[in-house]
Amino acid sequence: MNSRPRNSLKLISEKFGVSPTTVSRVLSGQAQKYRISPETEKAIKDFAAKENFTPNPIAKGLRLKKTHTIGLIIPDIANPFFAGIASQVVNVARTHGYSIVLCDSEENPALEKQSIELLWARQVDGMILCPVGQTPDYLERYAREQRPLVLVDRVFPGLGLPYVSADNFTGAKNATAHLLDNGHRRIACLQGMVGTAPSEARVGGYTAALKERGVPFDPRLVVGDSFGEQSGYLDTKLLIRATPDITAIFAMSNLLALGALRALREENRSVPGDISVIAFDDQPYLAHLSPPLTTVAQPHLEMGAAAVKLLLDEMRAPSSATKSGLYLPTSLVIRQSVRKLD
Amino acid sequence: MNSRPRNSLKLISEKFGVSPTTVSRVLSGQAQKYRISPETEKAIKDFAAKENFTPNPIAKGLRLKKTHTIGLIIPDIANPFFAGIASQVVNVARTHGYSIVLCDSEENPALEKQSIELLWARQVDGMILCPVGQTPDYLERYAREQRPLVLVDRVFPGLGLPYVSADNFTGAKNATAHLLDNGHRRIACLQGMVGTAPSEARVGGYTAALKERGVPFDPRLVVGDSFGEQSGYLDTKLLIRATPDITAIFAMSNLLALGALRALREENRSVPGDISVIAFDDQPYLAHLSPPLTTVAQPHLEMGAAAVKLLLDEMRAPSSATKSGLYLPTSLVIRQSVRKLD
DNA sequence: TCAATCTGCGCAAACGATTGTGTTGACACG
DNA sequence: CGTGTCAACACAATCGTTTGCGCAGATTGA
Numbered sequence: 001m002n003s004r005p006r007n008s009l010k011l012i013s014e015k016f017g018v019s020p021t022t023v024s025r026v027l028s029g030q031a032q033k034y035r036i037s038p039e040t041e042k043a044i045k046d047f048a049a050k051e052n053f054t055p056n057p058i059a060k061g062l063r064l065k066k067t068h069t070i071g072l073i074i075p076d077i078a079n080p081f082f083a084g085i086a087s088q089v090v091n092v093a094r095t096h097g098y099s100i101v102l103c104d105s106e107e108n109p110a111l112e113k114q115s116i117e118l119l120w121a122r123q124v125d126g127m128i129l130c131p132v133g134q135t136p137d138y139l140e141r142y143a144r145e146q147r148p149l150v151l152v153d154r155v156f157p158g159l160g161l162p163y164v165s166a167d168n169f170t171g172a173k174n175a176t177a178h179l180l181d182n183g184h185r186r187i188a189c190l191q192g193m194v195g196t197a198p199s200e201a202r203v204g205g206y207t208a209a210l211k212e213r214g215v216p217f218d219p220r221l222v223v224g225d226s227f228g229e230q231s232g233y234l235d236t237k238l239l240i241r242a243t244p245d246i247t248a249i250f251a252m253s254n255l256l257a258l259g260a261l262r263a264l265r266e267e268n269r270s271v272p273g274d275i276s277v278i279a280f281d282d283q284p285y286l287a288h289l290s291p292p293l294t295t296v297a298q299p300h301l302e303m304g305a306a307a308v309k310l311l312l313d314e315m316r317a318p319s320s321a322t323k324s325g326l327y328l329p330t331s332l333v334i335r336q337s338v339r340k341l342d
Numbered sequence: 343m344n345s346r347p348r349n350s351l352k353l354i355s356e357k358f359g360v361s362p363t364t365v366s367r368v369l370s371g372q373a374q375k376y377r378i379s380p381e382t383e384k385a386i387k388d389f390a391a392k393e394n395f396t397p398n399p400i401a402k403g404l405r406l407k408k409t410h411t412i413g414l415i416i417p418d419i420a421n422p423f424f425a426g427i428a429s430q431v432v433n434v435a436r437t438h439g440y441s442i443v444l445c446d447s448e449e450n451p452a453l454e455k456q457s458i459e460l461l462w463a464r465q466v467d468g469m470i471l472c473p474v475g476q477t478p479d480y481l482e483r484y485a486r487e488q489r490p491l492v493l494v495d496r497v498f499p500g501l502g503l504p505y506v507s508a509d510n511f512t513g514a515k516n517a518t519a520h521l522l523d524n525g526h527r528r529i530a531c532l533q534g535m536v537g538t539a540p541s542e543a544r545v546g547g548y549t550a551a552l553k554e555r556g557v558p559f560d561p562r563l564v565v566g567d568s569f570g571e572q573s574g575y576l577d578t579k580l581l582i583r584a585t586p587d588i589t590a591i592f593a594m595s596n597l598l599a600l601g602a603l604r605a606l607r608e609e610n611r612s613v614p615g616d617i618s619v620i621a622f623d624d625q626p627y628l629a630h631l632s633p634p635l636t637t638v639a640q641p642h643l644e645m646g647a648a649a650v651k652l653l654l655d656e657m658r659a660p661s662s663a664t665k666s667g668l669y670l671p672t673s674l675v676i677r678q679s680v681r682k683l684d
Numbered sequence: 685t686c687a688a689t690c691t692g693c694g695c696a697a698a699c700g701a702t703t704g705t706g707t708t709g710a711c712a713c714g
Numbered sequence: 715c716g717t718g719t720c721a722a723c724a725c726a727a728t729c730g731t732t733t734g735c736g737c738a739g740a741t742t743g744a
Contacts, residue, residue: 008700019724024702035721054463058409059700061400062729069443077432083425090419090446099464101411102444104432121396122441229626258630283627284571288600290632350730361694366732377692401730404699 007053016043071119071127073103073112080283081300088304089128096312109133126311128152134195148314152307154196162314162323164306166298168198171330172205175250175278175296178332180213183341184248188239190256192227202252232259240267248276254283257293272339282333292335299328349395358385369397413461413469415445422625423642424472430646431470438654451475468653470494476537490656494649496538504656504665506648508640510540513672514547517592517620517638520674522555525683526590530581532598534569544594574601582609590618596625599635614681624675634677641670
C-alpha cells in the first residue's frame with residue numbers, strides 16, 4: 001500500500017542477470033574502467049534511460065557522505081532583496097547539480113541558530129547564511145570546525161568565514177557625494193540595525209563623503225536602528241521635528257525609504273521639492289514611485305551567484321589558506337528624488 | 343581529513359555498553375515499550391541532549407522511506423507574490439517538522455518538469471507546485487500514481503490533484519463591480535497568460551460583472567497574453583490607440599499594472615484623472631505608487647499555509663475519496679487609482 | 685522444585701547504493 | 715601441458731537506522 005517499489009540497482013541487475021555492482025559501475029560511467037562488456041553496458045544504459053532511473057540519492061548520501069544539497073538561510077524570503085539572492089543561489093546551485101534546502105529565520109537569531117543546526121543535522125554539504133543578528137558567537141565554532149559556510153550581506157569579517165557582500169561603504173559614499181554635488185549640506189541618514197556590517201559600512205561611507213568635502217558631521221542627523229518600514233516612518237517624523245533644516249534624507253534601505261516617503265507625505269513635505277531622498281537597494285517598483293526614487297543598486301543577483309561559487313570552492317578544497325571575503329560594487333541609479341539646490 | 347565522524351547510534355551504544363537497538367529505542371521514545379531500564383534511558387537521553395545528537399536523517403530516510411522533506415517549485419522566487427507563498431510554505435512546513443527543497447522553474451515548462459522529476463528522485467515525501475504552463479499533460483500521471491502533490495495558484499481543476507487558489511472569479515467580479523459603481527462603462531481588461539486558470543477566472547469575473555449590470559461586453563477591450571510588465575506596457579499603448587474611449591483599466595496582475603502605469607505616463611494620461619486603474623494582487627509598495635493603487639488582494643500567505651496543510655493531509659491518508667480544491671477569498675483594497683465618474 | 689512470567693536487552697536483516705578485492709573461464713605462449 | 719594474461723564480472727563490507735523476534739537470567743507462584 002505504502003510501498004512504492006520503483007527501481008533499484010538490485011532490481012535492474014536481476015533483470016539483466018548481473019550484479020548490482022555492475023549496474024552501479026555502468027551508470028557511474030566506470031564501465032570500461034571495469035571492463036564491462038559493451039553489450040551489457042548498452043543494455044543497462046538503455047534501460048536506465050527509458051525508465052529514467054537514477055540511483056537513490058538517499059542511499060548514495062549514506063554511503064558517500066555527500067548529499068549534493070546546500071542549505072540556505074534567509075531572514076525573510078518575502079523580502080525582495082533576499083528573494084533575489086535566493087533566486088540566484090537556487091539557479092547557480094542547480095547548474096552545479098546541487099539542490100537547495102531553504103530555511104527562513106524570520107529575522108530571529110534563535111530560529112537562525114536552530115535552522116543552522118537543523119541543516120547540519122540534515123547533512124547538507126554546505127551552507128549559505130544571511131545572518132540576522134549582530135552577535136556571531138556560535139558562528140565562530142563553525143569556522144573552527146572548518147565547515148563549508150559562506151555568509152552573505154550581513155557579514156562578519158574577521159570570523160574566518162568566507163563572505164560576500166555589496167560594497168556598502170563605497171555605495172553610500174557615492175550616494176552621499178551625489179547629494180553633496182547637488183548642493184545639499186544638511187543630509188539626514190536613516191540607518192539600519194546598528195552593529196550590522198552593512199549599516200556600519202553605509203554610515204561609514206556617509207561620513208567619509210562628508211569629511212572629504214569638509215561638511216561638518218552632525219550626529220543628530222544619523223538616526224534609526226532597524227531596516228524596516230516602521231522605523232523609517234517614525235524616525236523621519238522625529239527627524240523633521242528635531243532638525244527641520246535638513247534638505248535630504250539618505251535612507252539606508254528600501255523599506256526605510258518607503259517609510260520616509262509615507263512620513264513626508266503625511267507631513268506635507270514634497271519630494272524632492274522640500275526634501276530629497278535617496279534609497280539603498282534597487283527594486284523594480286522604485287521606478288514607479290512618486291517620485292521615482294534615486295537609489296544605490298546592490299548587485300544582489302551577483303551576490304547570490306558569488307556565494308554559491310565561493311561555497312563550492314570551499315567544499316572541494318577542505319579549506320585553503322585564508323578565507324577570502326568578496327565585496328561587489330554597487331551602482332547609483334539616478335531617478336527623480338533628488339533636487340539640485342542652488 | 344574529509345571524515346567528520348560525528349556521533350552515531352553505534353558510537354553511543356559502545357559508550358554505554360548497550361546495543362544500537364537500545365539507543366535507537368530510547369531516542370525514539372520507545373523506552374518503556376521495550377522495557378529499557380530507567381537508568382539506561384536517562385543516561386542515553388542526557389548524553390544525546392548534551393551532544394545534541396539526532397539520528398542521521400539520511401540513514402533514517404533510507405530505512406523508513408520517508409525524508410521529512412517537501413519539494414516546492416515556484417516559477418520565479420524573486421516575484422513577491424511567489425515569495426510570499428514560499429515564506430508561508432517554509433514556515434508552516436517547519437512547524438510540522440518538514441524541510442523545504444526549493445526549485446525555481448524560471449517560468450519554463452521544461453525546467454518545471456525536470457524539477458519535478460528531480461524532486462521525486464530525491465525522495466521528497468510530497469510536493470507543492472505552482473505550475474507555469476497551460477498544459478498539465480505529465481501532471482496527470484502523478485495524479486494517477488497517487489503521489490502527494492498539491493497545486494497552487496495556476497491550478498488545474500479536474501486533474502484529480504488537490505489545489506489551492508485565490509477566488510479569482512469573485513475577486514475580479516468585485517473589482518469590476520467597483521468600477522461600474524463608480525460610473526465606468528468602458529473598462530479595458532489586461533489579462534494574463536491565456537489558458538491559465540487564474541487568467542480565465544479573472545476574465546470570467548469581469549464579464550460576469552458586466553453582464554450582471556447589463557453593460558455590453560466588447561471583446562476588443564480584453565487584451566494581453568502574459569502577466570509581465572512588458573505586456574502591460576505594450577498592450578496599454580495599443581489599447582489607448584485602438585479604443586480611446588476607455589475610462590478604466592483592470593490589470594490582472596501587479597506587473598501588468600506597473601506596465602500600464604508606465605504607458606499611461608508616457609502617453610500623458612493621468613491616473614485616475616483620465617483613466618482609472620485597478621490591479622490584481624496587493625503588495626506593500628502599491629500603497630506608495632502615484633497614485634496609490636486600488637487592487638484585489640490575494641491571500642497569498644494563507645495560500646501557502648493551506649497548501650502545506652492540504653499536502654500533509656494527502657501524505658498521511660494515501661488518498662481519500664475525492665481530492666478537494668480550495669478557493670480562498672480575495673479582498674478589494676481601495677486606494678486612490680479609481681475616479682468616480684458623474 | 686519446577687514451570688511460568690517478567691526484565692532488560694541483543695541479533696540480524698533490511699533500506700539502496702559504492703568499492704577494494706577477488707574469482708572464473710577463455711585464450712595465448714613456450 | 716603448465717602458466718600467465720585478460721575479459722567480465724561477483725563478493726561482501728560499509729554507511730547509520732529501524733524493527734520483528736528471540737533469549738538469558740531473575741523472580742514469582744504453586
